[in-house]
Every structure is written in structure tokens, then in C-alpha cells.
Amino acid sequence: MNWNEHFPALLLIIPLFGAFLAPVCSLGGKMARNILLVAASFLTLVVAFLLWRSVLANGIQYYVMGGENFRLALPSGMALPVRIILEVDAFSAFMALCGSIAAFAGALFSVNYMNRFSGQSRFTSLYLLLATGMLGMMITGDLFNFFIFIEISSIASFGLIAFWRDKPSAIEASLKYTLVSQVGSMLILIAAGSLYGKYNALNMAAIGSSLTMGTMEKLALVFLVGSLAMKCGAFPMHMWLPDAYAEAPTGVTCLLVAVSQASLYGLMRVCFSIYGVAMGSTFVPWMIIIFGLASMFFGVSMAVVQHDIKRLMGYHSVSQVGYMLLGLGVGLLVLGDARGMADFGFTAIKGGVFHVFNYTMYKALLFLTAGALYYATGKKDLNEMGGLARRMPYTTFMFVIAAAAISGLPPFNGFVSKLLIYESSFAVHPSLAVVALLTSVLTLASFVKVFQTAFLGPEKNNLLHVQEVPPAMLLGMVVLTAAILGATLFPSWTLSNLVEPAARALVDQSGYIGAIVGGGM
Amino acid sequence: MGKVYTGFGYWDVGAWILFFAVAAFYILWLRSQGRSDYKKGTAQDEIYWSGNEVPEDGADLTVPASSAYWGFRKALEPFYKGLLGMHTGLPADVVGYYVLTVAVLAVFVLLV
Numbered sequence: 301m302n303w304n305e306h307f308p309a310l311l312l313i314i315p316l317f318g319a320f321l322a323p324v325c326s327l328g329g330k331m332a333r334n335i336l337l338v339a340a341s342f343l344t345l346v347v348a349f350l351l352w353r354s355v356l357a358n359g360i361q362y363y364v365m366g367g368e369n370f371r372l373a374l375p376s377g378m379a380l381p382v383r384i385i386l387e388v389d390a391f392s393a394f395m396a397l398c399g400s401i402a403a404f405a406g407a408l409f410s411v412n413y414m415n416r417f418s419g420q421s422r423f424t425s426l427y428l429l430l431a432t433g434m435l436g437m438m439i440t441g442d443l444f445n446f447f448i449f450i451e452i453s454s455i456a457s458f459g460l461i462a463f464w465r466d467k468p469s470a471i472e473a474s475l476k477y478t479l480v481s482q483v484g485s486m487l488i489l490i491a492a493g494s495l496y497g498k499y500n501a502l503n504m505a506a507i508g509s510s511l512t513m514g515t516m517e518k519l520a521l522v523f524l525v526g527s528l529a530m531k532c533g534a535f536p537m538h539m540w541l542p543d544a545y546a547e548a549p550t551g552v553t554c555l556l557v558a559v560s561q562a563s564l565y566g567l568m569r570v571c572f573s574i575y576g577v578a579m580g581s582t583f584v585p586w587m588i589i590i591f592g593l594a595s596m597f598f599g600v601s602m603a604v605v606q607h608d609i610k611r612l613m614g615y616h617s618v619s620q621v622g623y624m625l626l627g628l629g630v631g632l633l634v635l636g637d638a639r640g641m642a643d644f645g646f647t648a649i650k651g652g653v654f655h656v657f658n659y660t661m662y663k664a665l666l667f668l669t670a671g672a673l674y675y676a677t678g679k680k681d682l683n684e685m686g687g688l689a690r691r692m693p694y695t696t697f698m699f700v701i702a703a704a705a706i707s708g709l710p711p712f713n714g715f716v717s718k719l720l721i722y723e724s725s726f727a728v729h730p731s732l733a734v735v736a737l738l739t740s741v742l743t744l745a746s747f748v749k750v751f752q753t754a755f756l757g758p759e760k761n762n763l764l765h766v767q768e769v770p771p772a773m774l775l776g777m778v779v780l781t782a783a784i785l786g787a788t789l790f791p792s793w794t795l796s797n798l799v800e801p802a803a804r805a806l807v808d809q810s811g812y813i814g815a816i817v818g819g820g821m
Numbered sequence: 822m823g824k825v826y827t828g829f830g831y832w833d834v835g836a837w838i839l840f841f842a843v844a845a846f847y848i849l850w851l852r853s854q855g856r857s858d859y860k861k862g863t864a865q866d867e868i869y870w871s872g873n874e875v876p877e878d879g880a881d882l883t884v885p886a887s888s889a890y891w892g893f894r895k896a897l898e899p900f901y902k903g904l905l906g907m908h909t910g911l912p913a914d915v916v917g918y919y920v921l922t923v924a925v926l927a928v929f930v931l932l933v
Contacts, residue, residue, distance in 0.1 A: 487923065683885040719827060
């Protein structure tokens, strides 16, 4: 048996099996449950890596669920695919790899972090279920299936955000996310149902192959783009995000960063692979660019005035999502214009895709460092911290790396992706690059504040007992630090091996459609 | 390592790392030139805090995070009043902004 062919299914089966096994494993004690959490996350990461390599070597990989042959996308006599199909191109594989790294780091961190609390069996189940939902969103080729995976990840998120049920603020954050998320999911379902009603297909490639723009298609596009932009935290629909990120256990926040990227993935898949050049008007690309600019500027403006460390980082998430929306929106703007795409469009898409990787790594790391501070001091308010660099040198070191990377300081990886976005968006209009640059300056100002108030200055008398966090938590942070330093020291390798294939796959609508509708076996 | 070509120029991480290495070497050299014959336990060894006595607790001499960038916020007070006012935290507002945004987009997309 060739295992390569089964990687797409294995990517979902491993965390899903782990989620259902967690209550049973919990009977064996904390150690067994922690081993399950870390082992399932690690195996998922290994499969994601192997799948990514396999896709780079062999091209788009698909997997037909429930059919007589898992490689038969279009059975003879059928005009359209009827089964649930997982379709993994280089963009999906790249996203799954990013998400799996964050999930593994979060799992490692949670081993010690969650040790003080009860309900770990539920935590492990929901964590792995959230990872399953996230990965499912990234590799499914079916619109209804995408909705199902959104729901799986949303339901797991609701439980995890409200994990500390004795905290009213956690319940409130979860309630807000539940309300807005469910309204969003309903609109996604209406959009999928409308497209199914007209095109008799739920497969993304099949819909993309026959889509022509009409009133229904326009409304479906708005519902999909609006809902997925809300799920990834675009301004002004971002208000659930700082609350949810601040209240969830830190390992979960690390994974939620990657889950928000799964929504961004869905947004890009809809725009590039389903609608593509059929979109016609430039209104939607401009809408995405405006979402990006507003998210960048207003997100960072809110971050500057926060003094709860996790809320501050939550607002930075809104701001960073803006960079990706800007880069990918500029690329979408010139999707049908070969010259524009060659001049700056593809550079913008590369910048956006590279920023997805960078953002997932450094934002996940920043949340983990915030969690480490909370674990060590019991505080989230920066006003109550100070002088912790002496007590927590490793956490400080990793915080500085992540803060420099998110601020776009050279030579860190955040600078490279931002540079690509600045230069390409400048080609559309200089004001776009000005907003992006101003956002970077405010990001740096904000993280200088965090560094100065939490880590520098004299030690506070009530924090003299503080010690560095346990090794498993440090290890979780080390995984992400290594990814940041790797992308920093080897940007051309990262671009040519990770980013460019993903960006190329994203703009190749005919390749994505042809793999399924083109024949099957 | 290598260069990253952006289409408008290039980015060479090696050059920057070389720059940082040279800068770090210079800083360490400069530091090594400092006097090592100061007297420990005397006034030479104490923190200088604008001529005032240094408080025992660090909490008494640090600027809290909520006061950082006070001037920036004061200068942009009208902007921040609007922005913070928008973030009510009410669940109805969270859903309301989403529904309103989608509705506005739908109107524009159908008109364009």
C-alpha cells in the first residue's frame, strides 16, 4: 500500500481519533492524556509535512471519501463529482503545515500550563477537535464540507474559550463568539445552498468550472467573503476576537491563531479558485484591500492603548490579518491582468502568503510568552509587571525575537513579507504602502511598551518569587522560535520552497479545477 | 541565505547579519574600554535617579503601561474617543457590526 495517497485522510483521522480517545486515555491518568495530546499533535505535524512534500513532488493530491475508489473523482457517467473530496494543492498543504506547527507548539505548551486545572480530558478532546476542524477547512474541496469543518472548529472553540467556566468574562467572550459565529455560519450555509441550487454541485472545483456571475452569485460571494472576513478578524467585524483570544487558555489561543488563518484560507479559496476571473468587477478585491487597511490601522491603534497583555496581542492579530488581506487583495485586483500580475500582483500574493506563515509563527509565540508570564506571575495586566527579564531569561529572549519579527524589524522574517507587501501595494497606490508602514511603526511602539513594562525596569517586590516556566512550556515556544529564525536566516529558501509553490497554486484556478473536473483517476 | 528579489529591488539577509555582527563587536569593544576599578558598595555603585533616593519597591519608580504614550493618546483624543466608543463589548453590537457590514457590501456589490 502506498501511504502517500492516504495522507489527506490521515491528516484528519489522527487528531479526530485522538479527540475521541482522550476520555478513554484519561482513565490512565494525566501522563497518558498528555502523551496522547502531544503524540497526536506531533503525528499530525509529521503527516502535514509529508503531505506538503508529496504535493510539491507530485502535484495536486485528492482523496475521494466514501467512493468505491478513493482516486476516482469523477465516476464514468457522472457530469459532476458527487462524493466528498479532499483536494490538496500546494496552498492547502502549506496552510496545513503552518496550522500543524502551531497545534503542536500549543499542545506542548499546554502540558504544563493546564496541569493546575481540572477538566483536562475535555480540554484534550476539544483541542484535538479544533485542530481537526482547522485542518479540514484547509484541505477540503467541498463547499458544504467546508461549512461542516467550520462548525466543528467553532463548536470546539466555544467550549475552549469558555473553558474556565467560573470566570464570567470567559463565558461572555464565548457567548459573543458563538452569536456572531453562528450568524456567519448561517450565511455561509445559505451561500453554499444557493450555489448548489443553481449548479447542482458542492464541489469547489465543479462550481468554479461552470460559474457565471449573476445576482445570486454576487450575493453568495458577499455572504462568503463577509463571513470568512469576520472569522479571520477583519475590521469592523473583529470585536469578538480580542475577548476570545484573551479568555481562552493560552495553548488554545496559539491554535486559534492558526484557525483564523483557516478562515483566511477559505476566503482566498473562494475568491481565487471558485470565482477567480469570473468575478469580473474589481469591487470585491478593493473591498478586501479596504478591509486590510482598516484592520491594520484600527487594530494597531487599539493595541497601543491596551494594558492587558493578551488583549493587546489580540488587537495586534486584527492588525496583522490586515497585512495578509492587503497583499492578497492586491493580487486579486490584477488576477485577470497578466501584465499587472507579473509586475506586482504575484509579489503581493507571495507577500501575503509569506505573511500567513510568519504571522502564525510569531503571533502564536507571542501568545505563548504572554501565557508564560501569566503562568509565572498570575497576572495579565502590564501595570502589575516589571523586571521579569532577570527571572525569566528564556521567555524574554523568545519574546524579543517574536516582537522584533511582528514589528517588521530587519533582518527578521516579518520584515521580508512586509517588504513584499509594501512594494507591491505601492505600485497600486502609494497611500496603501503608507498605511502599512505607519502600522508597522505603531506595532513596534506597542511592543516596546510591552517589553519595557513587563521585562525591563526594577523588579517589583511582589514578583520576587517568580521563576522561569517549566521545560515543556519552553519547548513549545522553542518550536515556534526555531521556525521564525529559520525563515529569518533562510528567506530565499523559504520563499522558493514554501511560499512560491503555495502562491502559484493559489492563482492557478484552472489547475485546481482541472484536477477534479478534468477526469479523475 | 541568499537574496530575496522583490521585483523592485532585493533584500540580502547576509548583509544585515554582517552589519549586526560588526555593530555587536564594536559595542562589546566599547564596553570593554570602560573602567573596571570602581569601588563596589560606595556611591559609585548606586543607581543614579535624577539625584533622588531610589525607592525600595520597583513599582514606585516605573511608568505603568496604562500611562505609556500618554501624549500620543492625548493628541489623538477625538480619534480614540470614537474608536473606543465603538468597542462597547455588547454582544448585540458585535453581531450588529457584522450584519451591517455584510448588508452594505451586498448593496454595493449588487449595484456595481
